Amino acid sequence: MTDLTVSREDVSLDLAGRLLDGVRAEAESRGVAMGAAVVDLGGQVVAAMRMDGAQIVALPLAIDKAYTAVGCGLPSHVWAERSQPGGPDWGLNTTLGGRFVVFAGGMPITVGGKLVGGLGVSGSAADVDQACADAALAAAGLTTG
Numbered sequence: 001m002t003d004l005t006v007s008r009e010d011v012s013l014d015l016a017g018r019l020l021d022g023v024r025a026e027a028e029s030r031g032v033a034m035g036a037a038v039v040d041l042g043g044q045v046v047a048a049m050r051m052d053g054a055q056i057v058a059l060p061l062a063i064d065k066a067y068t069a070v071g072c073g074l075p076s077h078v079w080a081e082r083s084q085p086g087g088p089d090w091g092l093n094t095t096l097g098g099r100f101v102v103f104a105g106g107m108p109i110t111v112g113g114k115l116v117g118g119l120g121v122s123g124s125a126a127d128v129d130q131a132c133a134d135a136a137l138a139a140a141g142l143t144t145g
Contacts, residue, residue: 010040011109011117015140016047019109022136023121027051034123034132035059038109039066041117051123058123064099065106065120065129073115076106077130105129107137107144 016038023036035058037048043066050059068076079102082089093102104126109117121133134144 008041009111009114009116011038011046011111013046015109015111016117018140019119019136020047020049022139023119023132024049024051025139026132026135027123030124030128030132032124032128032132033058034121034129035062036119036121036132036136037063037066039063039070039118039120041070041115043067043070043118046117054123061101061122062105062120065101065122066118067099067106067120068101068118069106069108069120070115070118071100073108075104075108075130076101076120077104077126080104105133107133109137109142111142 019038020036023034027034033051033054035050035054038046040046065076079092093100105121107119108115109119119133121129137144
């Protein structure tokens with residue numbers, strides 16, 4: 001009967017918390033307030049935060065960036081150019097009710113070469129969102145590539 005089910009490894013609550021701590025530390029060092037979220041392989045939120053003073057749109061954008069990263073297994077920013085009019089993935093950002101985010105700040109979470117979740121960060125310029133995501137992954141001992 002084992003061919004009737006599959007097993008998967010998901011991001012743990014402990015790792016999600018460490019990633020959010022990493023985002024917060026980097027954001028505070030830059031003097032910005034961010035929203036951040038970690039989702040599992042099914043795109044469901046494991047943990048999320050909205051720092052004091054962060055824009056109200058920061059958290060929903062962070063969740064959707066994380067969803068994009070885990071759904072495609074790639075950083076959200078790789079779709080920016082590809083989803084422009086005339087690009088090979090034109091219109092991707094309007095799919096799934098607009099949940100796909102095509103700018104920086106969404107990163108897949110991989111452990112031991114396996115995709116286990118997604119991290120999304122939002123609340124500042126896209127390059128700052130990305131820097132906070134990268135710093136959080138590095139602080140947790142994970143790669144950003």
